[in-house]
Amino acid sequence: MLSFFRNIFKTKIGLALTIGFVGLIGVAFAVGDVANTGGLGGSLAGGDNVAVVGGDKVGAAEFSEAATNAVDQLRQTNPTISMAAFVEQGGLTEVLDQLLDRRAISAWARKHGFSAGDNLVNSEIRRIPAFAGADGNFSETTYRQALAGRGLTDATVRRDLADGLLAQQALVPAAFGARMPQKIAMRYAALTKERRQGGIAVIPSNAFAPKGEPTAAQLTSYYNSNKADFIRPERRILRYAVFGADSLGSVQPTDAEIAARYARDRANLYAARELRTFSQLIVPTRQAAEAIAQRGPGALETAAREAGLEVAKIPSIDRNGYAAQNSAAVAQAAFAANRGAIAAPARGALGWYVVRVDAVQTVPARSIDQARGEIVAALTAEKRTRALSELAGDVEQQIDEGNSLSDIVRSLKVDVLTTKPVVADGRVYGSGTERVPDALAPALASAFEMEEGNPQIAAMPGGETYLVYETARITPSAAAPLAEIRADVVAGWRQAAGAAAAKAAADRILARVGKGQTLSQAVAAETAALPAIETINMTREELASQGQRVPPALALLFSMARGSVKKLEGPNNAGWFVVNVNSIEPGKIAPNDPLMAQASQSLGQLLGREYSDSLRAAIRKDVGVERNAEAVAAVRQRLVGDNSAN
Known part of the structure; x- marks a missing residue:
């Protein structure tokens, strides 16, 4: 009920990036620590360390790997996200903060006698579902294969898990059982009954957007300042061919094979x-x-x-x-x-x-002639499966020998097909709803991890056909060239120019209200045609019932003082809001109201987070964290590359 009072850990790319230290055990394997290349010491000398936490250097390789794994995790829910978009939206900074916090907490915890011994780490490894075998129990083989698949070592995973356990020991007690005093909880609970009356004026950008064309200088300046808004996802053109029974020679069984099968199964299947x-x-x-x-x-x-x-x-x-x-x-x-x-x-x-x-x-018993149809069908299916497996093995051998896709499909006597540029989630780039053919679905994920011109083979569902494919062309994620998206950039420029004019209009309206005009009078004084004022008369309880996505203008109205007027920028250059509060009726609540229990619980959780945040900040100060801005910038450049090309 009271969750709208505070928004914690909110970023542009959402909570998916927030690696909470209390839950490190659950994600330590995915975070992917790698070997530190910088050695130990208390100085940033050497240039390849992004930071020093206490006496422990954090290498550029470790930072880069952590960022790459964070993007990989995000791609599980957003396959098209690129490293460039991730970095532009603040993801790299957040990954570094989390990496340094984790290292600082671990150092501080060990300094003050906390421990995470081998037996405790072993028990945590055994509890991770990703390491379970077919029987549901921990499997050493599965564990080793999982580590090898992610390029990790046993020592790396054990360090991550130990760090997570130390973080639990340090942070959970700080937050556990936090309870807001009853009088404060009652004040917050009473806020849910508070009623506010006011108005919201909408100043849309399109009401002020210029109609004419921008100059070349204006357009170039806008484009250079807003390249992040025009980043294209990585696109790939794939070449592929499907082969199956049609690529085989004759698989019909001979009379001798039929007779041998009949003799083999006569006692069990064909005798009386x-x-x-x-x-x-x-x-x-x-x-x-x-x-x-x-x-x-x-x-x-x-x-x-x-x-x-x-x-x-x-x-x-x-x-x-x-x-x-x-x-x-x-x-x-x-x-x-x-x-x-x-x-x-x-x-x-x-x-x-x-x-x-x-x-x-x-x-009754069946003769060989009576059983012939059944035997022929069984032998044909077996021979087809065996021949397909051998053919797939031959294709794999050709791939290992470095044969091109064209040579392989020529030997299979099948046609090679080429896709349009596609993105990682299977959509054809720029088409809206068109997707890659269903035949490519089993290979799409691996196709976006391959280098150009390296064929691969994959079995299709059912085992009756195979797919051989390659990435023919990779177009990296980057801002689109201005010449190719001029219409989109012009539209964005108009929107931005309109937003600037809308802001000026909002300032004029604020000034008029400050001189004694009502909000309606101040809006009516504008020459542009603007929407009518939206009148608000509701309680905080009614506001909370709208769910987590409370409109920003409404949230502002419920945070202002009575008689005040403020402006608020809308999202995506859509325009501005001018909000005023005419009256505030304080809420009243009884001590036994059910909202009191909800308020106490919600505020206790928030207080626990505050304690945990404060402890993390104190730990960083006590351990000492020194960052190397030049090394961080170098990692950023290596991850993103040149973003000026197509």
Whole structure:
């Protein structure tokens, strides 16, 4: 209810980037510490260290790897985000802050006697789901494979986990159990009942946007100052071919193969056999089984109900199949009994079996001619699967030998197809809704990690076809050239110019209100046609009911003093708001109001975060953190590269 009072850890790229130290254990593996190349010491001398935390240097390689892994994590929910966009939106600064905080907390905790020993780290490793094997338990093999897949070492992961455990020990007690005093909680809870009356004037940019064309100098200046708004995602052109059974020679079985298969399976599949249908009850003791059998075939279901059990129906099955399900003794007894009778109780894997023979069917033997169609179908499928696997292996060998995609598809006698430029989420760049063909879906993620001209092979769902593909051309993420997006830049320039004029109009309206005019009178004095004033009359409780996305102008109205007027910039150069508060009616709340409990809980959480933040700041000061701005800038340049090209 009171969450709108404070917004914590909010950035342009959202909470996905906030690596909270209390939860480090859950993300330490993904953060990806790498070996520090700078050595130890208390100085930034050497130029390759982005910071020194206490006496511990933080190398540029470690910082770069942490930023790369942060982007990789974001791409799980936003596949098109580029490193350039990540850096432009403040992500690199946030990653460095988190990296230095983590290192500082670890150093401080060890200095003051906190520990995270090998046994504790081992137990945390065993609890991470990513390291579990097929049986759900920790697997050393899976653990090693997971580390190798991310280019990490055991020592690296153990350090991250130890740092996370130390952070827990240091920060959780600081925040745990924080409680706001009752009188303060009551004041905040009473705010939810507060009622405000006022008005909001909207000053849209498009009401003031220039209609004419900008000069070349104006347009170039605007473009250079706002390149981040025109960054294109990375695009790739992919070449691919699909091959399957059509690329194989004859896979029809020969007469000799058919005869050999018939001879192999004659006893089990084609000889005369008997199929039986059973009703089956399993009990724990021989005495119980014999007592039920003595009651006769018709009493089987009744006996089961009396014992709180249920009779299982076993559909038509032969002796070997039934023995495989239970035991040879149970099958022997069941196939010795007459139709409609209860077989002699026999012991199986789960207990004693009481079996009633419900139906008996004799299946006559089949000759090779009678079984030919079935055998041909089975052999053809097997030979096709084997031949496809061998063909895929041959393609892999060609790839290993350095053959080009063109040479490979020529040997397969299939056509090579080429996509339009596509982005990482599968959309065709600039098309809106068009996507890559479904055939490329299994390979899309790896295609955006490949170098140009290096073919790869992938099995398609179902195992009947394969995909061989390559990245033919990579266009890096960068700001689009002005000449190619002139219309978009002109539109942005108009919007920005309109926003500047809207700001001037908002200032004039503020001045008029300051001289005694009402907000409506001040807006009406403008020559541009502006929307009517929106009248507001609501409580904070009604405001909170709108959810987390409270309109900024409304949030401002509920933070101003009575009789005041303020302006607020709208998002994306959309315009400006002028907000005034005419009256404020204080809220009242009883001590037993349910809102009191909600307020106490919410404020306690906020207070706990404040304690935790304060402790982190004190730890940084105590340990000492020194940053190397030049090294940070160098890492930024290496990650982003030249952003002026297409």
